[in-house]
Amino acid sequence: MTFHIQAIDVGYLNLSGAANVFLVEGPTGFAMVESGTAATWPALETQLEQRGVHPTQIMDLLLTHIHLDHAGAAGHFAAGNSRVWVHPFGVAHLVDPTKLLASSRRVHGEMFDRLYGDLWPTPEPQALAVVDDQIISAAGFSFRAIETVGHARHHHAWLLQNADERHIFAGDALGIVVPDSDFISIPTPPPEFDPSAWMHSVRRLRDASPTHLWLTHGGLQCSDAANARKFIDRVQERLEQESAFLQVQSAAILRQGRHESDAYQQALSQAMLVYKDWLHTKAASAGVSSRHIAQFLGEYFLRMNLQGALRQASTNA
């Protein structure tokens, strides 16, 4: 039996291929993995209607984590009666998004409004905590949560399986695939990026022996076990490279002492240049177009990653 799963490109950042949500049709109805952002909600509604589905028919929304490109429209789904399933650390933030929005505004600055829009609160009875390895029932199927921290501490991947197929909805735990390429980019945002925890999570996903890998940023990447294993190996390699590189850069910046000092700021600018050169060269030699490098691996992404690595290095110091 094959599952009926559709990746829907929500047009995140007004770019095609930047982020997906996944509509799963089962024997008892519909479930959705990821919500998109509040800003992409109107486009998602239209896309659902084109498929003959009204958002209120989606009884269960399964979130991989509460970063707003994954969970920003959770409240919109909840307003249409969906149950919202999320890691225990995410529940309070969905019920009262004040802190989550403030932290996201801190990370994303003036980009925030363009990126996300407002997160509506999810009424408490509809925000349901899922712990590691818990199985929930949605659309008449069983979905298993696999805790996969490292990118964030509130991250689950979701496993949907039958006798023939093992589908993993990976959220950000297997990185991002830049559109029209097979280049894997590793998002390491503050405040919870943790390379060794992330590596452990990648191994967990490998051990689950998936056949199909659905990436929020990248869509369906593999549809058989051998290719899924190869893909996960490549993620592991990229994660190692990226973490090692960022660790060296962070250490050089932190040696300059206080955050406000000129020396620190100079080291930060220097690290940005070195990082840009390093990552863009890698992406270009993997065949990523210069347009996609600018769109998906631009200054904004590099800065976020470096801030995540700095935060991680300074809390571990």
Ligand SMILES: [Zn+2]
């Ligand atoms: Zn994320």
